[in-house]
Amino acid sequence: MRRAIAAFFTVGALLVGEPDAQAAGMVDEVTAKIDAVTPIPALVRRRMETTVSAIGAQLLTGRRVADVEASRAQQEAVIHEVFDKVLVGYSVESVSLTPGENSLVEIRLVPWADVIGAVRVDVTVEGMPPIVEEMARRDLADVGSVFGAGMQGLPVAASDWTNGVLKRSLQEYMEAHLPEFRADFDVEPGVEAKVALTVYPKLPVVRTVDLSMRSDSIPNFTLLGHRNIMQENVNMLIGVPVAFVERHEAEFNEMFAASLDKQSDFRALGLHTKVTMRPGRDMSVMSRSDTKEYLIRLEGWADISHKDSDGNYTMFRFHAGKRLSPRDELFVQTDVVPQDLHWTWAVGYTRHLTDTTRLITRYDMRGEKMILGGEQELGRKWMLRYEYRWTDQCGEGALRYRLHDFLSLEYIIDKNDKWLRVIGNF
Numbered sequence: 124m125r126r127a128i129a130a131f132f133t134v135g136a137l138l139v140g141e142p143d144a145q146a147a148g149m150v151d152e153v154t155a156k157i158d159a160v161t162p163i164p165a166l167v168r169r170r171m172e173t174t175v176s177a178i179g180a181q182l183l184t185g186r187r188v189a190d191v192e193a194s195r196a197q198q199e200a201v202i203h204e205v206f207d208k209v210l211v212g213y214s215v216e217s218v219s220l221t222p223g224e225n226s227l228v229e230i231r232l233v234p235w236a237d238v239i240g241a242v243r244v245d246v247t248v249e250g251m252p253p254i255v256e257e258m259a260r261r262d263l264a265d266v267g268s269v270f271g272a273g274m275q276g277l278p279v280a281a282s283d284w285t286n287g288v289l290k291r292s293l294q295e296y297m298e299a300h301l302p303e304f305r306a307d308f309d310v311e312p313g314v315e316a317k318v319a320l321t322v323y324p325k326l327p328v329v330r331t332v333d334l335s336m337r338s339d340s341i342p343n344f345t346l347l348g349h350r351n352i353m354q355e356n357v358n359m360l361i362g363v364p365v366a367f368v369e370r371h372e373a374e375f376n377e378m379f380a381a382s383l384d385k386q387s388d389f390r391a392l393g394l395h396t397k398v399t400m401r402p403g404r405d406m407s408v409m410s411r412s413d414t415k416e417y418l419i420r421l422e423g424w425a426d427i428s429h430k431d432s433d434g435n436y437t438m439f440r441f442h443a444g445k446r447l448s449p450r451d452e453l454f455v456q457t458d459v460v461p462q463d464l465h466w467t468w469a470v471g472y473t474r475h476l477t478d479t480t481r482l483i484t485r486y487d488m489r490g491e492k493m494i495l496g497g498e499q500e501l502g503r504k505w506m507l508r509y510e511y512r513w514t515d516q517c518g519e520g521a522l523r524y525r526l527h528d529f530l531s532l533e534y535i536i537d538k539n540d541k542w543l544r545v546i547g548n549f
Contacts, residue, residue, distance in 0.1 A: 148188050152225045153179030159213065160234040166273045166288045167281075179220075179228045191222040202228060212281020235276040241315045242270045248304075249323040254360045254378070258371060259322065262301040269296050275309075282312040299320075301329050305366035324364045332357045332409045337528045340413040341392065342421045342549050349383055356382055357408045368402040376400065383412060392417055403500050418444035418452060421549040429535075435460045450475045456485060469494075483510070490514065509531075539546035 155175035157168055158316040182198060183191055199218040207215040211233040244267045248256040252377060273289045274282065289308070297306050304322040311317040334357050336346040356379050360368055368375065380396040383389055389396075393416040400408045420442040430436045439461065446453030452473040459466045471485025479500035486493055496510030508521040523533040523546070533544040 133182060148224075150183045150186050150191060150222070150224060150226050153183055153228060154225060155179060155228045155233065156232065157230045159234060160216075161234055161238055162276045162391065163232070164273055164275060164277050164285075166292060166335060167277055167285060170288055174209060175202070175206055175228055175230060178202055179226065183222075186417055187223065188222050190223060191220075191226065195220050195222060202230075206230065208280075208528040212278035225496065225504075235280050235399065237279045237314050239274050239277050239279055239282070239312070239314065239316045242267065242274050242318060243315060244270055244318045244320055247319070247321045249321060250362060251324070252363075255367070257364050258374070259301060259304065259367075263320075265321070266293075266300075266320065269293050270308075270310075270316075274316055279312045279316075282310055282316065285310070296493065303367035303370070307393055318481045324362070324367075327365050327404050328362050329360045329365060329402070329404065329406050331405045332360060333405070335407070335409045335528075336412070337409065338394075341394070341419045342507060344421075344530065344549050349386060349389075352382060352386075353379065353408075353410060360406065365402050365406075368400075368406070372400060372402060379408070379410065382457055415449065416446050418442065418446065418454065423549065425545045425547075427543045427545065429540055429544075435462050435465070437461060454485075495524060 153176055155172040157163065157171050157175065165172070169456065179202060182201060199220050202220070203218045206218075210232070212235050213338050215517065216233045219229040221229070244265065245257060246260060246263055248259045251259060259377045267525055269292050270289060273285045273292060277285065289310075293306055293308065294383045297304065301322065303325055306320060306322045308318055308320045311319075334350070334354055336350060336353060337343055338346060351376045360375070376398040379398045383396045384394065388394075389412065393414040394412045395414070395515055396406065396410050396412040398410045400406060420440075422440045422442075424438045424440065426436045437460070439459045441457045441459075442454055443450045443456075447453050452475070454471050455468065455469045456471060456474065458464060467487055467489045469485045469487045471483060476482060481498045483496045483498065484494070492512060492514035494510050494512050496508065499507045506523040506525075508523060509518065511518045517539075519535060519537040521533045521535040521544075523531050525531045529548050531546040533546055535542055535544055
């Protein structure tokens with residue numbers, strides 16, 4: 124390489140001055156065209172032509188065209204000698220100079236011995252779980268074309284020409300296909316060249332994952348038996364670049380949801396899960412599993428400054444309903460008072476007029492009384508409720524506020540009293 128650099132700068136000794144290049148009849152620009160007995164990879168050919176253009180510009184720019192024409196053979200010999208010393212894997216067979224304000228240098232090369240006929244790329248994804256590695260490999264499915272374009276057809280001995288070209292091309296490919304990772308590579312030249320490509324994550328990466336599991340159709344505590352499955356899935360994302368999670372967010376959501384929905388009890392209840400996430404260093408994941416076939420709820424009530432006729436102020440209510448259609452539900456309901464182990468049960472029917480409006484009728488089997496009512500949701504957190512008990516001819520209205528998925532507050536008014544109720548959603 125030192126000989127090549129020295130040969131390149133000896134060109135300056137041949138210059139006889141620096142006339143005004145803009146004057147008529149002066150060489151203003153030098154372009155190069157390179158060909159070979161066997162095809163040269165396009166990326167390498169462009170690099171060679173850039174090198175030859177630089178040599179020609181150093182030798183010819185600013186000289187009179189007539190003087191260059193007069194010494195053309197000498198200039199061709201110098202270009203031949205300098206470029207031949209720079210080359211590895213090729214020999215210069217001929218040099219042809221066409222003088223002009225835009226001078227053209229045409230060079231024909233002869234390759235040494237064997238040429239690279241095929242390129243095999245082995246990809247290693249460092250530090251990623253198998254699923255993320257598979258997704259990264261899918262994004263890199265065509266990365267072999269980068270190395271094929273830069274190496275195929277090149278003499279084995281000329282592989283050093285490709286390093287800078289391949290680095291730039293690979294960087295462009297990574298930015299377009301897998302921008303969340305960096306890549307390094309090593310080349311083993313040969314008739315079948317081998318490339319060891321290693322990709323590794325860029326910062327920032329996911330550090331923690333906060334998982335929440337909810338349902339509006341079944342009791343939330345029944346999801347605890349599946350939490351370990353979901354937790355194992357989402358923990359897979361720890362150490363994965365945040366930007367990669369963002370780009371593949373929909374795919375991760377579907378993958379995590381499917382892992383729950385394939386469980387036997389989920390299939391039996393017709394549960395379908397929707398997963399949402401908030402990617403970041405400290406990431407949160409929420410899964411909601413609901414069914415259109417059933418409605419199963421367990422609530423605990425605690426009344427503040429109010430007791431029923433028997434002096435009770437706490438109660439548990441279990442509701443189990445079967446959807447006959449998207450709008451019609453038959454249900455059984457059990458109320459348990461833990462203070463005296465008193466319980467009642469009822470059967471009922473709900474008509475869903477809209478997604479937020481419901482008419483409800485139920486019959487208390489122990490108290491032998493009919494109860495009519497309705498519910499109107501006011502957004503995600505607020506709900507109006509009303510019921511009328513025929514036996515004691517008493518109506519009860521309530522406004523419920525949902526603090527979060529597990530706790531609600533309800534303000535209740537009837538003809539005798541008004542009070543606050545705390546409702547736990549289990």
